[in-house]
Amino acid sequence: MKQGHEDCIRTSYLQQILHVLSGFTTAKRKKVVIDEAALQRWEGIRNKVATHNVTFDTADGPVTAHDVVLMVASPVLAAMLESSMTEGTSKRIQVEDSSAAAVSLFLDMVYMSATASELDYKTVLGALDISHRWEVLSVVIIFEDMLEDMITGSSFAEIAECAVLKGLDGLQKACIKFAGTNKAVKALVKQRKLHPAVMKLLGASSPPEPSAKKLRTF
Numbered sequence: 001m002k003q004g005h006e007d008c009i010r011t012s013y014l015q016q017i018l019h020v021l022s023g024f025t026t027a028k029r030k031k032v033v034i035d036e037a038a039l040q041r042w043e044g045i046r047n048k049v050a051t052h053n054v055t056f057d058t059a060d061g062p063v064t065a066h067d068v069v070l071m072v073a074s075p076v077l078a079a080m081l082e083s084s085m086t087e088g089t090s091k092r093i094q095v096e097d098s099s100a101a102a103v104s105l106f107l108d109m110v111y112m113s114a115t116a117s118e119l120d121y122k123t124v125l126g127a128l129d130i131s132h133r134w135e136v137l138s139v140v141i142i143f144e145d146m147l148e149d150m151i152t153g154s155s156f157a158e159i160a161e162c163a164v165l166k167g168l169d170g171l172q173k174a175c176i177k178f179a180g181t182n183k184a185v186k187a188l189v190k191q192r193k194l195h196p197a198v199m200k201l202l203g204a205s206s207p208p209e210p211s212a213k214k215l216r217t218f
Helices: 002-022 036-046 067-073 075-081 086-090 100-111 121-133 137-148 156-165 169-179 183-190 196-201
Strands: 054-058 061-065 092-095
Touching: 036 100, 054 100, 061 067, 061 100, 067 075, 067 100, 075 086, 086 092, 100 121, 100 137, 121 137, 121 156, 137 156, 137 169, 156 169, 156 183, 156 196, 169 183, 169 196
Parallel strands: 054 092
Antiparallel strands: 054 061
């Protein structure tokens, strides 16, 4: 009984700390300086796999985390995990349209705003997608900043499409700036090979809609 009470106190304390940390979520990203030991502690919590109690079933295997961290970070995940539906009772969340790498990167940012993983733009796009889906705005902003530095001739189409469809203003501006000087992107615009929404962002017209054939009456 005493052990259960102590566990409850520890959980309550962790929830309070996470609530304070989540208060830094704003439309514009704010940064604070923290002691390196604090970051190391959160890395330790992140890596305590034996204490994880939520499983994400991804496209290439399970990824796990702590429910209290997820519920404080995301109102969507909180609703899922606290409900009487499958996710709440089984503590399993289906994300088979996302890679394990993307979900792991998302979790790194939720726990620590840091990662030891090698980053590529496709993984960051995947992590941004689930951050946006689960309404973790502070993490969306982090990935938006990352992608601004990952825009190249070969990644432009996917990053720009994401920026437009998700309404990421900063990333849209970065894409417009890049497109103004990059020959590969200019060629894509000329060949009309970009998503219609991206074409519109760049001030280029989309292919005209085929005119409807007139009906002949008899």
